[in-house]
Amino acid sequence: MNKHNYVAIMAGGIGSRFWPMSRTNYPKQFLDILNTGKTLIQWTYDRFADFIPAENIFVVTSDEYSDIVAEQLPNLPKENILGEPSRKNTAPCIAYISFKLMQKDPQASLIVAPSDHLILDTMAFRKVCLEALSFVGKHNAFITLGIQPTHPNTGYGYIQFEQHSITDNVYKVKTFTEKPSLEIAKTFLSSGEFLWNAGIFVWQVKNILTAFEHYLPEMYEVFVAEKDKFNTEEEKEALEAIYPQCTNISIDFGIMEKANNVYVIPSSFGWSDLGTWNSAYDNFSKDYFDNAVAGNNVVVIDSKKCMVHVPDEKLVLLQGLDDFIIVDTPDVLLVCQKTKEQEIKEYVAEVKRKKGEKYL
Numbered sequence: 574m575n576k577h578n579y580v581a582i583m584a585g586g587i588g589s590r591f592w593p594m595s596r597t598n599y600p601k602q603f604l605d606i607l608n609t610g611k612t613l614i615q616w617t618y619d620r621f622a623d624f625i626p627a628e629n630i631f632v633v634t635s636d637e638y639s640d641i642v643a644e645q646l647p648n649l650p651k652e653n654i655l656g657e658p659s660r661k662n663t664a665p666c667i668a669y670i671s672f673k674l675m676q677k678d679p680q681a682s683l684i685v686a687p688s689d690h691l692i693l694d695t696m697a698f699r700k701v702c703l704e705a706l707s708f709v710g711k712h713n714a715f716i717t718l719g720i721q722p723t724h725p726n727t728g729y730g731y732i733q734f735e736q737h738s739i740t741d742n743v744y745k746v747k748t749f750t751e752k753p754s755l756e757i758a759k760t761f762l763s764s765g766e767f768l769w770n771a772g773i774f775v776w777q778v779k780n781i782l783t784a785f786e787h788y789l790p791e792m793y794e795v796f797v798a799e800k801d802k803f804n805t806e807e808e809k810e811a812l813e814a815i816y817p818q819c820t821n822i823s824i825d826f827g828i829m830e831k832a833n834n835v836y837v838i839p840s841s842f843g844w845s846d847l848g849t850w851n852s853a854y855d856n857f858s859k860d861y862f863d864n865a866v867a868g869n870n871v872v873v874i875d876s877k878k879c880m881v882h883v884p885d886e887k888l889v890l891l892q893g894l895d896d897f898i899i900v901d902t903p904d905v906l907l908v909c910q911k912t913k914e915q916e917i918k919e920y921v922a923e924v925k926r927k928k929g930e931k932y933l
């Protein structure tokens with residue numbers, strides 16, 4: 574294992590589209606959404622621990638989740654759990670870990686990855702990550718992992734890439750597109766020039782910090798002013814000063830869409846961002862009538878293509894439902910058409926308006 578290779582697992586999101594299982598105080602990265610016996614962040618950590626030293630794996634999360642991370646990842650050094658004082662999207666999160674690593678190891682190369690994605694082929698994933706680390710070790714380049722699309726998905730961002738590779742499996746990125754309409758997604762798919770954006774990035778820390786200085790200078794200056802406090806007892810105090818001054822912006826908007834040294838490795842390793850109940854449904858085993866059921870006491874009658882997630886101890890009888898999401902928790906029952914799942918965020922906002930934050 575290369576001692577200069579690091580991973581930052583981003584685990585600060587609230588996963589509102591997996592409501593009511595995912596709650597503000599215990600979001601989806603800490604849940605066993607797929608009923609596998611492991612939570613999503615545990616799968617993510619184990620995937621990286623195969624080829625990155627444990628002491629080089631960091632989790633950047635919200636302060637309020639630090640104890641949950643420590644409980645779920647007992648092999649992760651406590652000092653590698655980095656709590657953010659507020660949620661400001663991915664750019665400040667990445668600036669934080671990058672400045673911290675630069676103080677510790679100026680030769681550091683970094684993989685940045687979400688904590689809540691599904692990756693089925695871990696060997697293929699490891700191979701692509703090592704290819705990316707090798708490439709950024711030799712070039713001033715930012716690598717993003719692009720997924721070979723299998724259908725015109727409107728819930729993912731897309732990466733357009735040059736058709737001639739720079740070396741082996743690395744291609745120059747032409748454009749990034751946020752979630753497109755169905756017609757545009759179909760056009761992307763048929764062109765063969767587009768990949769799904771997995772939101773997994775690889776670069777040398779010194780190069781991403783140069784990009785922060787160029788593209789997000791105000792954020793860069795705020796971090797520079799406090800950088801000497803990183804890896805000391807004053808780090809938490811420094812973050813309290815830094816974060817209120819940071820813009821809420823993603824690394825995609827802030828840097829990746831502007832930089833001219835962004836490359837992609839087309840990949841296929843059984844990836845899903847597990848962003849919605851439908852994506853969970855796609856990755857569940859199904860019964861004869863295409864129902865995906867998590868729960869030991871579910872009786873299904875005249876129902877098909879449903880996503881059912883209920884407690885093992887509760888008897889649930891389902892009759893006459895086609896293409897529905899049914900999620901039961903101790904205080905909330907959700908029954909929602911699968912075709913309406915993109916609106917679950919809006920339904921949660923409606924619950925907040927009518928019932929306050931008790932059920933969020």
